[in-house]
Amino acid sequence: MAESTQTAELSSVEDFFRTEIRTGRIERAEVFAKARKPAYKLWIDFGELGLKRSSAQITARYTADELIGRTVVAVTNFPPRQIADFLSEVLVLGVPLEGTDEVVLLTPDAEVPIGARIALPAEPRSRSVRGSRYRPSRRPGPRAGPVARRTAVPLSARVSLSADRNRARPVATPPPRATLAS
Secondary structure: OOOOOOOOOOOOHHHHHHOOEEEEEEEEEEEOOOOOOOOEEEEEEOHHHOEEEEEEOOOOOOOHHHHOOOEEEEEOOOOOEEEOOEEEOOEEOEEEOOOOOOEEEOOOOOOOOOOOEOOOEEOOOOEEEEOOEEEEOOOOOOOOOHHHHHHOOOHHHOEEEEOOOOEEEEOOOOOOOOOOOO
């Protein structure tokens, strides 16, 4: 059963934007014999951030060999944590399966750059970012009629939030608009 948000401590959007979640590729994996619970020692390449180490309790689902080359998602700005004789520098993210010891790693569903920061997708006009506040727009949506059809923003112009600046920036440029013939 999922934990209720009423019993969990609520986080703010500012907390989320301070957390750096990035993609990385596992370069090396070995059994962590000194860990209290079965775990692997992972060496993960985060591109410009370099090679970081992590301890992950994912032995019930994955073998060390099948982890090598896998793209994972990890928190990269938590303080390092000493686990036995190993310093874990990043927190690899996964979802525990209820009733088992298995943890399923979070992975992108397409090829992404190594070290890319995870962004919060938002639709144009459906959400606004003002300063550090993130809230839904009060407008009901585009008006019906020929003006709305000409000025509607295509789906390819979606934006992601830049946590560094707390403002929206385009991810892809929209296709050129068609001109209306008289």
